[in-house]
Amino acid sequence: MNGIIKKIVFFILLGLIVFPGGNALGATPEFSQNYIISDFELTNSKSMSLEEINNFLVKQGGALADLYVADLDGKIKHASEIIFGASQKHEINPKVLITLIQKEQSLITDKAQKQSQLDWATGFACYDGQKPVSRFAGFTNQVYRAAWRLDYFLKHPWEFKFRPGQTSKTRTSLIAPQNLATAALYNYTPHVQANKLFWKIWNMWFSGEKGLLPEGSLIKLANEQGVWLIQNNKKRPFYSKNVFLASYNYKKVRTVNQKDFARYSIGDPVLFPDYSILKEGSNFYLVFKDIKRRFNSYELVKKIGINPEEVIEVNKKDLAFYQDGSIINTPYPTGSLVQNINTGAVYYIVDDIYHPIVCKDILDNNFSYRTLNKINSLELELLKPGEPVKLTDGTLIKSNGNPSVYVISQGKKLAIADEETFLALGYDWANILETSSVVLDLHPDGEVLSLTSI
Numbered sequence: 001m002n003g004i005i006k007k008i009v010f011f012i013l014l015g016l017i018v019f020p021g022g023n024a025l026g027a028t029p030e031f032s033q034n035y036i037i038s039d040f041e042l043t044n045s046k047s048m049s050l051e052e053i054n055n056f057l058v059k060q061g062g063a064l065a066d067l068y069v070a071d072l073d074g075k076i077k078h079a080s081e082i083i084f085g086a087s088q089k090h091e092i093n094p095k096v097l098i099t100l101i102q103k104e105q106s107l108i109t110d111k112a113q114k115q116s117q118l119d120w121a122t123g124f125a126c127y128d129g130q131k132p133v134s135r136f137a138g139f140t141n142q143v144y145r146a147a148w149r150l151d152y153f154l155k156h157p158w159e160f161k162f163r164p165g166q167t168s169k170t171r172t173s174l175i176a177p178q179n180l181a182t183a184a185l186y187n188y189t190p191h192v193q194a195n196k197l198f199w200k201i202w203n204m205w206f207s208g209e210k211g212l213l214p215e216g217s218l219i220k221l222a223n224e225q226g227v228w229l230i231q232n233n234k235k236r237p238f239y240s241k242n243v244f245l246a247s248y249n250y251k252k253v254r255t256v257n258q259k260d261f262a263r264y265s266i267g268d269p270v271l272f273p274d275y276s277i278l279k280e281g282s283n284f285y286l287v288f289k290d291i292k293r294r295f296n297s298y299e300l301v302k303k304i305g306i307n308p309e310e311v312i313e314v315n316k317k318d319l320a321f322y323q324d325g326s327i328i329n330t331p332y333p334t335g336s337l338v339q340n341i342n343t344g345a346v347y348y349i350v351d352d353i354y355h356p357i358v359c360k361d362i363l364d365n366n367f368s369y370r371t372l373n374k375i376n377s378l379e380l381e382l383l384k385p386g387e388p389v390k391l392t393d394g395t396l397i398k399s400n401g402n403p404s405v406y407v408i409s410q411g412k413k414l415a416i417a418d419e420e421t422f423l424a425l426g427y428d429w430a431n432i433l434e435t436s437s438v439v440l441d442l443h444p445d446g447e448v449l450s451l452t453s454i
Contacts, residue, residue, distance in 0.1 A: 234267030
């Protein structure tokens with residue numbers, strides 16, 4: 001957003017929003033399995049100096065307070081230097097690495113009872129029911145590899161199961177990560193309770209340090225109008241009361257001082273939640289990110305099956321920050337899974353294009369949480385044919401009778417060179433989809449993943 005627009009947002013904010021005074025004190029943060037820490041917190045590699053890391057480890061008095069080991073260059077260094085070096089090399093917050101070590105082996109506060117605690121300090125290449133990969137043992141290896149894998153996910157999210165905007169299943173829960181950092185932590189440890197422990201340790205030691213406000217705080221300045229959302233280390237303005245009321249509550253707004261308020265630069269304005277249905281006058285819109293799409297008729301809105309209570313009444317000013325998208329002429333703007341009642345064939349329809357699903361494995365893998373609706377051949381004839389549906393990115397796949405394992409990435413299949421690469425990336429053998437060569441052949445070949453290439 002350019003400076004002029006930011007100023008416009010600010011003046012609209014001051015002129016339009018009048019909220020009741022908020023609490024002076026913020027509420028104790030609550031655990032959300034879909035949002036653990038912010039992207040900024042995960043990647044803030046400058047959060048601690050080497051000296052601060054060392055002082056923290058010494059103060060806690062655990063095994064790392066007086067641990068000296070060989071670094072990657074062969075020189076003997078203190079544990080704080082290993083953590084600092086890994087954080088700088090891979091641009092991961094050293095606080096995250098400290099929290100990870102405590103979560104896995106409690107080495108920040110406790111003395112090691114056995115060598116294996118140091119050998120597997122961050123839990124890298126240690127998976128449920130599987131023997132750890134010996135080449136990754138050792139404190140230095142563990143810390144550097146943990147930082148490497150978190151960074152690798154941030155740069156290649158499409159190669160992994162958990163991603164923002166997509167619902168995936170751990171062994172016990174459905175997870176819909178709200179940001180990259182949360183997805184990265186689930187790809188590292190795919191268990192809710194383990195990530196809740198990470199969150200507890202993080203909040204005990206690092207959340208809210210130096211007067212910084214917790215992620216997700218709703219704030220206002222005393223004696224001034226306007227409410228802001230703290231997100232990814234920025235303050236995001238609400239440009240209308242309707243946007244605020246769509247997802248938030250007045251009771252959670254806290255009043256802050258000018259010093260804390262000034263710590264944050266201005267971010268993009270908060271908009272309505274993606275896929276909201278908005279009504280302005282006689283027009284209905286579907287919004288996604290900063291795009292608004294007008295429905296050609298109210299009949300299409302009703303065909304989507306939206307509850308009338310979910311439609312948000314807005315004014316023209318509420319729509320001012322949305323760009324115009326294409327007009328919606330079908331009841332499938334957000335995608336619909338359908339079955340032809342005449343032939344039994346299954347399709348995924350988006351807008352006016354239907355995409356065939358050529359194998360049940362793709363249906364089960366991609367659409368396990370969606371309802372299968374019915375459609376007839378005459379309705380399909382009004383739509384355009386599209387390309388077959390491919391497997392979702394991050395799916396592990398092999399064909400029947402072939403030992404080669406691939407991961408789907410941006411529509412391509414990337415061969416995984418060997419077991420060590422497979423485990424280093426944090427993949428689980430139990431998650432491999434074994435299917436027909438027909439499904440495999442839908443995806444063109446991509447690069448080969450190996451530890452030497454990544």
